[in-house]
Amino acid sequence: MGVNAHPQLGGDGFILSKISDIANWGRKNSLWPMPFGTACCAIEMMSSFASRFDMSRFGAEVARFSPRQADLMIVSGTITYKMASVCRKIYEQMPEPKWVIAMGSCTCGGGPFDSYAVVQGIDEFLPVDVYVGGCPPRPESVIDAVMKIQKKIENVGAPLV
Amino acid sequence: MSFDTKTAVGSINQNLPGCIVEQEEFRGETTLVIKRERIEDVATHLKENLDFKFIVDVTAVDYLGIKSPRYEVVYLLHRFGADYDDNVRLRLKVRLTENELRVSSLTGVWKGADWLEREVHDMFGIEFEGHPDLRRILMPEDYDHYPLRKDFDVRNREPSKKSFERALREVGADYKPAS
Numbered sequence: 173m174g175v176n177a178h179p180q181l182g183g184d185g186f187i188l189s190k191i192s193d194i195a196n197w198g199r200k201n202s203l204w205p206m207p208f209g210t211a212c213c214a215i216e217m218m219s220s221f222a223s224r225f226d227m228s229r230f231g232a233e234v235a236r237f238s239p240r241q242a243d244l245m246i247v248s249g250t251i252t253y254k255m256a257s258v259c260r261k262i263y264e265q266m267p268e269p270k271w272v273i274a275m276g277s278c279t280c281g282g283g284p285f286d287s288y289a290v291v292q293g294i295d296e297f298l299p300v301d302v303y304v305g306g307c308p309p310r311p312e313s314v315i316d317a318v319m320k321i322q323k324k325i326e327n328v329g330a331p332l333v
Numbered sequence: 334m335s336f337d338t339k340t341a342v343g344s345i346n347q348n349l350p351g352c353i354v355e356q357e358e359f360r361g362e363t364t365l366v367i368k369r370e371r372i373e374d375v376a377t378h379l380k381e382n383l384d385f386k387f388i389v390d391v392t393a394v395d396y397l398g399i400k401s402p403r404y405e406v407v408y409l410l411h412r413f414g415a416d417y418d419d420n421v422r423l424r425l426k427v428r429l430t431e432n433e434l435r436v437s438s439l440t441g442v443w444k445g446a447d448w449l450e451r452e453v454h455d456m457f458g459i460e461f462e463g464h465p466d467l468r469r470i471l472m473p474e475d476y477d478h479y480p481l482r483k484d485f486d487v488r489n490r491e492p493s494k495k496s497f498e499r500a501l502r503e504v505g506a507d508y509k510p511a512s
Contacts, residue, residue, distance in 0.1 A: 252493075253473070253490070253493035253494060253496060253497040254471075254472070254473050254493075254496070254497070254500075256497050257497050257500035257501050257504075260501060261501075261504055286488055287487055287488065288478075288480050288485075288486075288487055288488065288489055288490055288492070288493055289472070289480070289490075289493055292490070297497075
């Protein structure tokens with residue numbers, strides 16, 4: 173009857189899976205990014221979301237400016253120590269499970285700013301999942317980073333609760 | 334009637350004699366070194382009587398090991414005019430020694446000097462007397478160095494880290510340094 177009798181499900185009407193796999197499958201195809209843009213990389217990030225490059229093809233187009241509605245933080249732009257505490261606070265406000273992309277040379281390792289104010293890589297205070305080099309990275313690289321996050325969710329996943 | 338800096342210098346010398354310590358000309362730019370105690374008088378005269386209505390920037394230079402006195406505070410002024418020639422820029426400087434890092438605030442003359450003087454205070458530790466709100470503007474409030482002084486190591490991140498960790502403790506964020 174109903175769904176179970178549908179021929180596309182093999183006639184017998186069963187799908188065998190684990191509930192965590194289904195949850196991860198759902199998570200990876202509907203990432204909600206939280207853009208943390210502080211510099212020029214943010215412009216390139218906007219371009220990745222917009223029509224020419226169109227991140228929505230990969231199920232991650234709805235950028236949320238509230239951390240409570242997001243599960244992927246894209247840190248794009250130079251992070252100073254004064255900004256770092258704000259960045260960490262916003263990360264704490266995101267619900268679990270959550271992932272982080274370090275976009276651009278500055279977030280990966282300080283970029284050209286070997287100075288008293290700039291954090292030499294945001295992994296000093298955030299657990300980064302994917303690093304994207306470039307100054308700024310091409311939108312293709314950003315999309316590639318999101319796809320790598322999707323692969324990570326598929327392979328490693330996150331606990332159900 | 335066109336206006337040039339000679340008119341301005343003449344007017345200052347006439348109305349406030351002895352205020353200009355030194356005058357430099359370089360590629361059509363005029364720089365006046367002003368007596369520290371008289372900067373507010375000169376600024377008021379320039380704004381009220383000579384139409385220098387706009388303060389473009391306030392900054393400072395640290396000449397550690399190059400010349401003495403060590404510091405110079407630099408004021409860039411602009412005078413708007415209907416004709417091209419009436420638009421004039423003028424640079425004022427005040428020399429400060431290490432023992433007397435104080436100069437009158439110009440916020441009473443130009444309101445726009447407020448944040449500019451706060452930045453100079455933040456970066457060089459120069460006190461602006463009479464400033465309404467002389468707090469740090471760029472660095473964290475508990476930061477205890479002056480980054481643009483020449484004897485500060487620009488790669489020294491430890492003070493910034495301390496302020497960062499304190500800011501996190503204040504909100505109770507769960508922060509563990511990377512191992």
